[in-house]
Amino acid sequence: MGIQERKEREKERRRQQIIVAAKRVFSDKGFNKATMEDIATEAELSPGTLYLYFRNKEELYASLSLRILQYLLISLEHVTEEKDMDPWQKLHDLMKAMFDVYDFDPLIIINMFHLQSSETLKNLSPEFLLKIEELSGKALGAMAKIFDEGIRKGVFIEKHPVALADIFWSLFSGVVLWEASKKFINQEKDYLKETLETAFEIFKRGLKAGPGQN
Amino acid sequence: MGIQERKEREKERRRQQIIVAAKRVFSDKGFNKATMEDIATEAELSPGTLYLYFRNKEELYASLSLRILQYLLISLEHVTEEKDMDPWQKLHDLMKAMFDVYDFDPLIIINMFHLQSSETLKNLSPEFLLKIEELSGKALGAMAKIFDEGIRKGVFIEKHPVALADIFWSLFSGVVLWEASKKFINQEKDYLKETLETAFEIFKRGLKAGPGQN
Amino acid sequence: MGIQERKEREKERRRQQIIVAAKRVFSDKGFNKATMEDIATEAELSPGTLYLYFRNKEELYASLSLRILQYLLISLEHVTEEKDMDPWQKLHDLMKAMFDVYDFDPLIIINMFHLQSSETLKNLSPEFLLKIEELSGKALGAMAKIFDEGIRKGVFIEKHPVALADIFWSLFSGVVLWEASKKFINQEKDYLKETLETAFEIFKRGLKAGPGQN
Amino acid sequence: MGIQERKEREKERRRQQIIVAAKRVFSDKGFNKATMEDIATEAELSPGTLYLYFRNKEELYASLSLRILQYLLISLEHVTEEKDMDPWQKLHDLMKAMFDVYDFDPLIIINMFHLQSSETLKNLSPEFLLKIEELSGKALGAMAKIFDEGIRKGVFIEKHPVALADIFWSLFSGVVLWEASKKFINQEKDYLKETLETAFEIFKRGLKAGPGQN
DNA sequence: GATGAATGAGTATTCATTCAT
DNA sequence: TATGAATGAATACTCATTCAT
Numbered sequence: 001m002g003i004q005e006r007k008e009r010e011k012e013r014r015r016q017q018i019i020v021a022a023k024r025v026f027s028d029k030g031f032n033k034a035t036m037e038d039i040a041t042e043a044e045l046s047p048g049t050l051y052l053y054f055r056n057k058e059e060l061y062a063s064l065s066l067r068i069l070q071y072l073l074i075s076l077e078h079v080t081e082e083k084d085m086d087p088w089q090k091l092h093d094l095m096k097a098m099f100d101v102y103d104f105d106p107l108i109i110i111n112m113f114h115l116q117s118s119e120t121l122k123n124l125s126p127e128f129l130l131k132i133e134e135l136s137g138k139a140l141g142a143m144a145k146i147f148d149e150g151i152r153k154g155v156f157i158e159k160h161p162v163a164l165a166d167i168f169w170s171l172f173s174g175v176v177l178w179e180a181s182k183k184f185i186n187q188e189k190d191y192l193k194e195t196l197e198t199a200f201e202i203f204k205r206g207l208k209a210g211p212g213q214n
Numbered sequence: 215m216g217i218q219e220r221k222e223r224e225k226e227r228r229r230q231q232i233i234v235a236a237k238r239v240f241s242d243k244g245f246n247k248a249t250m251e252d253i254a255t256e257a258e259l260s261p262g263t264l265y266l267y268f269r270n271k272e273e274l275y276a277s278l279s280l281r282i283l284q285y286l287l288i289s290l291e292h293v294t295e296e297k298d299m300d301p302w303q304k305l306h307d308l309m310k311a312m313f314d315v316y317d318f319d320p321l322i323i324i325n326m327f328h329l330q331s332s333e334t335l336k337n338l339s340p341e342f343l344l345k346i347e348e349l350s351g352k353a354l355g356a357m358a359k360i361f362d363e364g365i366r367k368g369v370f371i372e373k374h375p376v377a378l379a380d381i382f383w384s385l386f387s388g389v390v391l392w393e394a395s396k397k398f399i400n401q402e403k404d405y406l407k408e409t410l411e412t413a414f415e416i417f418k419r420g421l422k423a424g425p426g427q428n
Numbered sequence: 429m430g431i432q433e434r435k436e437r438e439k440e441r442r443r444q445q446i447i448v449a450a451k452r453v454f455s456d457k458g459f460n461k462a463t464m465e466d467i468a469t470e471a472e473l474s475p476g477t478l479y480l481y482f483r484n485k486e487e488l489y490a491s492l493s494l495r496i497l498q499y500l501l502i503s504l505e506h507v508t509e510e511k512d513m514d515p516w517q518k519l520h521d522l523m524k525a526m527f528d529v530y531d532f533d534p535l536i537i538i539n540m541f542h543l544q545s546s547e548t549l550k551n552l553s554p555e556f557l558l559k560i561e562e563l564s565g566k567a568l569g570a571m572a573k574i575f576d577e578g579i580r581k582g583v584f585i586e587k588h589p590v591a592l593a594d595i596f597w598s599l600f601s602g603v604v605l606w607e608a609s610k611k612f613i614n615q616e617k618d619y620l621k622e623t624l625e626t627a628f629e630i631f632k633r634g635l636k637a638g639p640g641q642n
Numbered sequence: 643m644g645i646q647e648r649k650e651r652e653k654e655r656r657r658q659q660i661i662v663a664a665k666r667v668f669s670d671k672g673f674n675k676a677t678m679e680d681i682a683t684e685a686e687l688s689p690g691t692l693y694l695y696f697r698n699k700e701e702l703y704a705s706l707s708l709r710i711l712q713y714l715l716i717s718l719e720h721v722t723e724e725k726d727m728d729p730w731q732k733l734h735d736l737m738k739a740m741f742d743v744y745d746f747d748p749l750i751i752i753n754m755f756h757l758q759s760s761e762t763l764k765n766l767s768p769e770f771l772l773k774i775e776e777l778s779g780k781a782l783g784a785m786a787k788i789f790d791e792g793i794r795k796g797v798f799i800e801k802h803p804v805a806l807a808d809i810f811w812s813l814f815s816g817v818v819l820w821e822a823s824k825k826f827i828n829q830e831k832d833y834l835k836e837t838l839e840t841a842f843e844i845f846k847r848g849l850k851a852g853p854g855q856n
Numbered sequence: 857g858a859t860g861a862a863t864g865a866g867t868a869t870t871c872a873t874t875c876a877t
Numbered sequence: 878t879a880t881g882a883a884t885g886a887a888t889a890c891t892c893a894t895t896c897a898t
Contacts, residue, residue, distance in 0.1 A: 036872060048873085119246065157416070166393075170391070174384035175381065177391075178383060181335065195381060198374075202381065205421075208419070265891080463893080464893060475860070475892095477857085479893090479894070479895080541755070597816075602811075606808060606815065622805070626809060627809045630848035
């Protein structure tokens with residue numbers, strides 16, 4: 001049993017080693033230009049070995065996104081676990097969590113949007129899609145819970161909490177993606193965090209219960 | 215001269231014929247899985263002919279996005295041309311313009327995100343990047359003008375108009391992309407318009423000048 | 429008949445126009461890299477027109493060599509026509525003729541060796557091969573005649589005149605080709621004429637009747 | 643170390659296996675008509691494997707020439723190594739070495755002229771050009787050394803030894819190329835060796851120090 | 857005759873994946 | 878387990894040639 005476990009841990013270590021290498025290579029070259037040999041070289045392994053740990057290139061790629069989803073989920077659970085906290089404070093923490101996620105790995109966030117693109121999703125194995133669905137479902141659910149509380153307490157605008165979660169996530173990911181592409185077009189400096197803060201402020205203001213306006 | 219002109223028009227017709235075919239094929243299979251032969255077949259032309267009108271596959275693909283950007287720009291100019299219109303009304307029209315764009319070609323909007331991805335942008339010819347930069351610059355500029363007016367008239371929150379334009383665009387594109395990917399994960403029905411309306415409402419509320427809140 | 433003739437002359441003019449353009453393009457890019465469109469553009473004609481005057485690319489290419497062979501033949505006939513001239517003087521004139529040919533078009537001489545390569549010869553139409561055979565046969569024959577005279581008069585070494593002509597031509601073409609390739613390898617200055625002179629001098633000395641040596 | 647070495651030898655064996663197949667196919671079809679797939683089939687390998695051993699088609703082709711250059715160089719070194727040998731004897735051995743080279747691979751000599759053509763040289767990688775330059779430089783140098791000795795000993799005509807080496811090589815290669823092309827034009831029998839012998843005899847006679855003649 | 861738009865066969869090269877060792 | 882040599886399917890792109898005008 002101890003041996004079994006040690007083996008399991010060893011295997012997980014290898015997976016991580018590969019994922020770390022893959023992250024570097026994919027971020028550098030993008031999905032198509034990155035070759036399995038590049039990744040193997042970066043991981044100081046042989047190409048064949050990668051296939052002992054990942055079914056194929058697409059799945060290795062998707063694993064990166066899974067990892068950031070897991071990180072996101074943990075961050076979100078920290079927020080939702082808190083009982084009796086003011087909804088505005090929770091929202092504030094949620095926003096902070098998103099910054100954390102971005103800081104954890106800005107490039108892989110971009111990759112995750114690539115993953116979201118229908119082209120990549122089409123080519124994933126059903127099991128993998130299921131995992132992604134599960135994780136992102138949980139993450140969305142955690143967000144929705146926060147919004148739900150705020151609505152029930154009468155401090156957030158009365159909208160469907162799931163829709164609010166969707167919008168919140170869309171706003172975040174939209175800003176990250178847009179700022180990333182702006183860099184290529186205009187070669188601008190990195191205004192992402194400022195823009196994100198403004199975006200979140202507007203979202204917050206718009207979320208506040210009370211008379212709206214047309 | 216008449217002949218010159220007719221030829222020019224004929225040539226443009228061919229370009230459109232190819233673009234329409236490419237749109238179908240790319241939307242169906244995604245950039246990588248779509249082959250030039252697929253597109254040629256769809257356009258009822260030979261592969262070689264495609265290269266008489268587009269330098270390469272990437273540029274053909276990018277042309278689709280250029281087309282939607284042009285459509286967007288025209289829609290926006292209709293809005294900005296109106297003199298003496300209430301900023302809220304203009305914002306309302308801007309939002310309507312985005313719906314128009316989406317209705318014009320929902321799938322090609324997805325393609326535009328692929329275009330925005332750094333991997334694609336890296337492989338585009340400088341001239342093309344310039345065109346994209348020019349068009350998206352104009353579009354952003356038109357949006358920024360609307361926000362600028364609202365700020366100067368004291369009805370919009372005092373933020374940098376360019377940042378507001380960025381956020382508005384990010385929100386729109388983020389929602390479209392996210393809803394598109396949700397379809398793959400959850401196979402949900404199409405809530406996009408509802409979500410977009412809610413998103414816009416929140417944005418509008420958050421934009422209103424007056425005391426904000428933390 | 430006058431019309432017929434004028435047409436014929438007009439047609440020949442076009443052929444020459446194309447040949448001149450082809451010469452420039454082939455010399456610049458080599459056979460494979462040069463495209464029919466390049467040549468058409470250079471000749472200020474359309475690609476289709478080239479095919480009204482030449483069956484295909486190979487034959488257009490071979491026509492260039494035919495032209496230099498014709499030039500060579502004329503030069504040689506000037507030499508052989510002279511009656512009662514000292515064989516050494518004739519040999520001297522023959523060598524001068526080769527310099528002329530080289531000066532007439534150094535690059536196309538290189539092309540002629542390319543033509544001689546089996547790859548190109550394999551792909552030529554039988555009629556064309558026949559023309560080449562005829563012309564080069566005549567040229568070789570003219571040379572052989574010179575050597576024959578020298579042998580009969582007892583001033584040249586007693587060898588088969590055709591073999592001597594072959595060797596003379598081989599020496600000339602070998603030096604030209606070798607010097608041309610040296611330019612690519614060593615980027616040396618152009619020693620061709622000097623080398624050619626030395627080569628001819630040695631040949632002449634070696635040709636002299638009398639006791640040889642092992 | 644034993645394993646390392648065995649692998650190295652195995653790799654070299656593969657290279658040779660490919661080169662041998664390439665030689666057959668190129669000789670048969672010429673550079674352009676020969677496809678990488680042809681060669682792979684001939685070598686009983688897959689097309690992809692060729693690229694594990696040669697960067698591209700041009701380099702595979704050039705490798706054939708490199709091989710004959712190496713063979714030539716070794717033959718020449720056998721000659722130059724001999725101390726205190728009569729220059730005429732050395733020249734005789736040099737000529738014999740050229741016959742050896744021709745016998746070693748008559749077809750590949752033809753290929754070497756294709757290699758020498760500027761068109762091919764233009765498309766070679768700098769490293770490869772360097773290798774060719776080095777090898778042919780050494781070979782020419784070895785020849786020049788023989789001529790230099792003969793001149794210094796007063797038995798050869800007083801000309802620049804490098805020029806003599808150039809002429810010797812030009813004569814040899816010119817004869818081989820010309821005889822090869824004659825086969826296509828006249829379908830003659832193979833007089834090459836005879837012609838070559840005569841050519842060498844003339845060269846030798848012309849080389850002898852003493853009064854020349856105009 | 858001249859055009860030049862359209863053709864479509866032809867191929868070098870890449871790279872994810874496999875499997876004998 | 879790990880290797881890495883070998884595979885071979887897959888495809889963008891070119892360009893000689895044709896033919897309707």
